[in-house]
Amino acid sequence: MANLLIEIGNTALKASWSEGMTLGKIFRYQGEKMLEYVHSLVRDSRPEVMVISSSIAITDKEEAYLSSMCGHLVLMDPGRTSVQKAFSLPEYLSPDRTASVIATRFLFKGRGCLIFDFGTMISVDIIEPDGEYVGGNISLGLRTRFKAVNRYSRNLPLVDNPDTIMQAGTSVRSSIESGVVSGIMFEIQGYVSLFPEKQIVFTGGDSLYFVKRMKNSIFAVCNLVLMGLALISNEYAEKIN
Numbered sequence: 001m002a003n004l005l006i007e008i009g010n011t012a013l014k015a016s017w018s019e020g021m022t023l024g025k026i027f028r029y030q031g032e033k034m035l036e037y038v039h040s041l042v043r044d045s046r047p048e049v050m051v052i053s054s055s056i057a058i059t060d061k062e063e064a065y066l067s068s069m070c071g072h073l074v075l076m077d078p079g080r081t082s083v084q085k086a087f088s089l090p091e092y093l094s095p096d097r098t099a100s101v102i103a104t105r106f107l108f109k110g111r112g113c114l115i116f117d118f119g120t121m122i123s124v125d126i127i128e129p130d131g132e133y134v135g136g137n138i139s140l141g142l143r144t145r146f147k148a149v150n151r152y153s154r155n156l157p158l159v160d161n162p163d164t165i166m167q168a169g170t171s172v173r174s175s176i177e178s179g180v181v182s183g184i185m186f187e188i189q190g191y192v193s194l195f196p197e198k199q200i201v202f203t204g205g206d207s208l209y210f211v212k213r214m215k216n217s218i219f220a221v222c223n224l225v226l227m228g229l230a231l232i233s234n235e236y237a238e239k240i241n
Contacts, residue, residue: 003233004047004070007096007225008034008054010120015041016223018230023223035062042069049074049233053095053225074236083232089133097123097136099228104201105131106231107221114191114198115224118206120144122184124191126198139187142206145180161209185213192216 005023007014013034017024029037042050050070052058054077058066067073076083076095084091084098093101097117104113104127115125118141125136140148142161150158162177169175188210192200202211203224211220221227 002045002047003049003051003230003237004041005226005229005233006038006050006052006054007099007229008052008056009096010055013037014223014226016226017045017047018226018233020234021227021230023226023230026223026226035065038066039069046070048072049236051229051233051236052076053099053229055094055096072236074232086235093133093136094123096225097125099225099232100203101125101127101133101228102231103221103224103228107227108199108201108219112195112198113201114195115201115203116188116191116207116210117224118142118202118204118210122187122204126195142180142184142209145184146176149176149180161206181213184210188214 002017002019005016005018012028012030015027027041031037046069048071050066051074052066056077057079058075058077063073063075066075074083076098081091084093087098087102089098089101100115100117104115110129112129113127115127117123120141121144122139122141123136126134128134146159149156156176157173159173159176162181165178165181166174167178169178200216200218201224202218202220203222207220207222211218
């Protein structure tokens with residue numbers, strides 16, 4: 001029986017059915033009726049295990065509703081940390097970062113890694129070759145920085161991801177583009193120089209944007225969180241059976 005993996009982020013929901021580590025079609029939803037959307041995914045097929053990683057808190061009532069849709073529910077949100085404990089990770093680690101670390105341990109077993117997740121926020125997580133989680137940092141994501149420049153100034157425009165950037169801007173717009181993108185690149189290179197022996201892993205919505213700007217050897221894994229959720233679902237499926 002297939003498992004259902006759901007990632008609820010700051011701006012959207014991603015979901016996929018899985019058989020072992022094999023992910024099926026990726027579904028995306030951006031709206032307010034997320035529970036109704038999840039119900040639509042299970043209308044024709046009941047998952048054995050449904051794993052949900054949510055950046056927002058899930059109420060007990062919502063948990064009961066979700067439990068009715070599957071054989072077994074594994075819920076990860078800011079107030080539920082049983083998965084972190086089960087995989088020897090700190091309780092403060094967010095559900096998406098937890099899943100990313102679990103997937104990276106599996107994909108790059110025996111190798112120390114730096115995981116960069118480029119989304120609404122940029123997170124950087126550090127793993128030792130034996131899988132030990134060292135710690136990590138969080139800063140503003142690419143689009144979040146552009147929005148902050150526009151929101152917290154009186155006259156600066158809102159710009160989007162530029163295809164190319166200049167070393168030094170020659171207009172207000174190109175100065176913002178160069179300042180934000182170059183700032184993130186310097187940030188990345190700073191981490192890489194601190195941990196030169198680590199394998200660099202990029203994930204998240206803006207990961208490919210930065211991969212093409214890197215000279216280092218990079219592994220880009222677009223669905224790293226969903227892969228981590230697949231591993232979690234497999235662990236719980238084995239316990240059930």
